[in-house]
Amino acid sequence: DTGVSQDPRHKITKRGQNVTFRCDPISEHNRLYWYRQTLGQGPEFLTYFQNEAQLEKSRLLSDRFSAERPKGSFSTLEIQRTEQGDSAMYLCASSADGYNSPLHFGNGTRLTVT
């Protein structure tokens, strides 16, 4: 399968714990995006990488959130000291270069903070 893959699919954690999610983009895609989606809302932009460089980060992302893409391939999203409000679907997407390149999404990681 050459699509975007995310791991884990589901994560249940207690408030205050740290969690880390992984995303493996389509191999030839240089661009990688993280989004968060809650019920009844569209995907909300979190951050964007061009190769290994994190070029944009949403103001909505607090200091508890950090994302990396160390070798320009897979990416990780870490949430420290989780809060109940962090419960959401975390979606990763990748795209080729070019302004008309669509995003291809992974299945997402569903986070539940209890």
Added chain:
Amino acid sequence: RKEVEQDPGPFNVPEGATVAFNCTYSNSASQSFFWYRQDCRKEPKLLMSVYSSGNEDGRFTAQLNRASQYISLLIRDSKLSDSATYLCVVTPGGGYQKVTFGIGTKLQVIP
């Protein structure tokens, strides 16, 4: 004003009906536009890109109106399987890459 605005619906239409959704965007410099489909608790999937001249893919037609800053999606001969949420997506220009999604419009096709 939100960057991308959509009517969340729901739109309840009978099978065979024609239904249209609009989406407005605030950034006049936006370069690329797409429609995505999202089924319940699944990831968004690309339905179609939206080109300046308008484009059609089977029962689906997408149009762009740059002057009024909106895009539209028309679905003809609705099928039960078309029931989903349709997300409007806008990419800004100028090397800025924050790809923005609308809230989505929920469509329910009724037998």
